[in-house]
Amino acid sequence: MEELKKTPLYEAHIALGGKMVDFGGWALPVQYSSIIEEHKAVRTACGLFDVSHMGEVFVVGKSAFDYIQNLVTNDITTMTPGRCRYAVMCYEDCGAVDDVLIYKFADDRYMLVVNAANTDKDIEWMKKNVMGDVQIINESPLWAQLALQGPKFEEVLKAAGYYGEIPAKNYTFTENNIVAGVRCLVSRTGYTGEDGVELYCAAGDAMRLHAALLEAGREFGLLPCALGARDTLRFEASMPLYGHEMSDKINPVECGVDFAIKFKKPAFIGREALIQPKTRQRIGLKVLKGLAREHMPVLMNGQEVGFTTSGGPAPSLGGNYAMAIVPADCPDDAVWTVDVRGRQLPCERVELPFYKRA
Amino acid sequence: MVPNDRKYTRDHEWVMAEGSVAKMGITAHAAEALGDIVYVELPVVDDEVTMGESYCVVESVKASSSVFSAVTGKVVEINEELDAAPEKLNEDAYGNFIAAVEFTEIADDLMDAEEYEKFCAEEA
Numbered sequence: 001m002e003e004l005k006k007t008p009l010y011e012a013h014i015a016l017g018g019k020m021v022d023f024g025g026w027a028l029p030v031q032y033s034s035i036i037e038e039h040k041a042v043r044t045a046c047g048l049f050d051v052s053h054m055g056e057v058f059v060v061g062k063s064a065f066d067y068i069q070n071l072v073t074n075d076i077t078t079m080t081p082g083r084c085r086y087a088v089m090c091y092e093d094c095g096a097v098d099d100v101l102i103y104k105f106a107d108d109r110y111m112l113v114v115n116a117a118n119t120d121k122d123i124e125w126m127k128k129n130v131m132g133d134v135q136i137i138n139e140s141p142l143w144a145q146l147a148l149q150g151p152k153f154e155e156v157l158k159a160a161g162y163y164g165e166i167p168a169k170n171y172t173f174t175e176n177n178i179v180a181g182v183r184c185l186v187s188r189t190g191y192t193g194e195d196g197v198e199l200y201c202a203a204g205d206a207m208r209l210h211a212a213l214l215e216a217g218r219e220f221g222l223l224p225c226a227l228g229a230r231d232t233l234r235f236e237a238s239m240p241l242y243g244h245e246m247s248d249k250i251n252p253v254e255c256g257v258d259f260a261i262k263f264k265k266p267a268f269i270g271r272e273a274l275i276q277p278k279t280r281q282r283i284g285l286k287v288l289k290g291l292a293r294e295h296m297p298v299l300m301n302g303q304e305v306g307f308t309t310s311g312g313p314a315p316s317l318g319g320n321y322a323m324a325i326v327p328a329d330c331p332d333d334a335v336w337t338v339d340v341r342g343r344q345l346p347c348e349r350v351e352l353p354f355y356k357r358a
Numbered sequence: 359m360v361p362n363d364r365k366y367t368r369d370h371e372w373v374m375a376e377g378s379v380a381k382m383g384i385t386a387h388a389a390e391a392l393g394d395i396v397y398v399e400l401p402v403v404d405d406e407v408t409m410g411e412s413y414c415v416v417e418s419v420k421a422s423s424s425v426f427s428a429v430t431g432k433v434v435e436i437n438e439e440l441d442a443a444p445e446k447l448n449e450d451a452y453g454n455f456i457a458a459v460e461f462t463e464i465a466d467d468l469m470d471a472e473e474y475e476k477f478c479a480e481e482a
Contacts, residue, residue, distance in 0.1 A: 019393075035419040036394045228393070228420055291397040291417040313396040313419055320397065341415070343399075 007052035008144045008206035016224050024117030026053040029226035038229035039236075039315045042192050045221030046150035048213050049230055051191075051198070052206065055119030055140040059110045063132025068102065068110060070269060071129060073252055075262035079104045084171045084187050086260050088252040089125065090270025095248035098122050099240065099257070101189060103173060113145075115242045129269065144206030148213060149196030149233075152220040157197070160216035167197065180212030191230065193237025193355055236314040238284060238323065238353035244294055244309045245282055245323055254280045254325060256352070281328045282309070284352040285336055287320040290345040292338040298324045299337045299344065305330075308338060314354050321354050322347070360385070360475050361452050365428070365468035368477065372452065373428040375464060380429045381455040384416065387478050389451040392418040398440040398447065401457050405433045409465055414456050416447065428468060431461030 004027035013020065018029025028050070031038065041047045059068060068076055074087035081104050089097040098118040103111040114122045119140060126136045148156060154166060157179060164177030166186065173187035185200040201209050214224060231241070240246045246255040253261060253274055263275055285298075285308075292311035297304045311322035322338060337344040360366070364374035370388035374381045389395065397417040407413040412424035413433075435458040440446060446454045469477060 030420060031393060034394050232419060290399060291422075293422065315419075 005053070007050055008203040009050040009052060009210055012207055012210050013050065013226075018224075018226055021227070023053070023227055026116060028053060031226045031228045032224050035226075035228035035232060036313075036315045038223050038225040039232045041221060041223040042150045042194050042225060042229065042233055043316050044151070045223075046148065046152040046156050046196075046217055047192075047223055047225035047229065048210065048217065049147040049149065049225050050144075050206075050210070051147050051230075052144040052203070053116035054145050055114040055116060055122065055138065056143045056145075056200070057112045057114055057119070057123060057126065058137040058139055059112060059126075059134060060108060060137060061132070061134035062108055063134045064108050064110055067129075067131055067134045068112075069265065070131065070267060071126065072100065072102070073261040073268060073270070073274070074102075075265050076102060076104070081106055082167075082172055082174065084173055084189055086171075086257070088246070088257065088260055089122065090252065090268075090274060091248065092270060092273065094251040094253075094270040094273035096242065096246045096250070096252055096255075097125050097248070099242055099246060099252075099260075103185075103187065105175075111139075118242065142203055143200050144203045144209075146199045146201075146206070146210060146213065147190055147192075147196065148199060149190045149192040149194050149225075150222075151195060152217075152222070153196045155220050156213060156217040156222055159219070160212050180209055180216070182209040182212075184209070191239060192233035193239065193353065193357055194233070195357070232312065232315055235310050235312060235321075235323075236316055236353075236355040238355070240282075241310065245325075250280075250309070250325060253278045254282065256282045278328050280306070280325050282352070283324055283326055283330070284350045284354055285322045285324055285338065285347040286350045287311070287322055287338060288346045288348060290340055290343070291320045292322040292340055292345060292347075296322075297339040298326055299339060300326065300330055300334045302335075302337075304339070311338070316355055321350075323352070360471040362471035364452075365470060366474035366477075367426065367428050367465065367468060369426050371425060371428060373464070373468065374455075375429075375461070378460055379434060379458050380431075380461050380464065381458045382425075382428060383455045384425055384447060384451055385474070386451040388423075389448050392416060392421070392423055394419045395444045395447045398444045398456065400436045400438070400440060401433050403433050403436060407431060407433060407457075407459055409463055417444075425456060427459065428465045429459050429461035430463040431459040433457050434460045
């Protein structure tokens, strides 16, 4: 077996008793204590995640703005330095290469945060579509990324010693903060459906920052959290996960991330295909008895019409849920079931997101 | 830790036979490895079960795991409490059976508590 890649926090995961798994080629913990306890800590107090496996790709040069405008579905015209924006990179056929978070430093300098398992593929695609004066620089190995998520995140940051400005608005960031003696870029972003920040620091500082945040967070009920809780949190908040709700076979319109698609923009890769009437949609199902997971057949009025993309428990809501890709036009009174190992589990169609922060 | 009033399989199930009826469940070791259990797909009374074959699926947050039968026979009772409270398997795996089976055949390679503890230690 190919040796797994390690994040700068590998030793911390081992010391904390993390149950390590192969996550897209990375050795990462799936849980420390209990996925449900970690999940609840984020909803009610705070959780600290290592997300250093995410890729940080810089786009630098005079043509950076035009280049990104052409590369992604969202419009970056209204972005000022210090802002973040979610967007999707599409192929010409509008299948998704990846979903990304764009950070703007200046008109000629942006950072794209990409999914770990997609980093190489994304960079290849980005380089293939280079135009004008632009450089694509993969800085992923230089950076560690920690996600501090949950209602108590600000108290934890202050207790750890925070010098600088905590980004006040969602999808903004500040640079050159000193957190527990470590220089960080801090963005008001996350992937849990909860308030919080993501901290980017030099890889070599990660152990120190991680330990300091854990220590400072103890009195606030902070738990170290791992991939299992990250998935239940994003699932409950119905945020798409690349490879599940969105992929090269599920385009962003079908995925339902309309807020990140700007057809007003005259051109971007995949626009022509994406603007066609949509034939499929992502829906939410509450599984009334039993538990469905991804890639299971979904039946409407007894006929197979689609498949689940993710499924499992929603610990903060109680009960089991699934997201599914089904035809765009489904009657409101349709009867839904998911086929789990030959059994038809009764479901109720529910609005997305399943969980919305109060 | 591991109760010595019953026998164990290499797939981390326990079986307690009294007369012609065997109660079956999963071990604390199995429950620990699975993590938070959120659903138990129970068999139905009168289901025929076969030694070495799956008769139940335990769903944890992350994974589905089959539970294998140590006996061949017919289900006479299921633990319906697990329907509403699957986490009981995490809390007390030995105090909560999954199903009771009136059996005609029972596996001949079951381990006693001491052997099972040793088996777990070797597996780790």
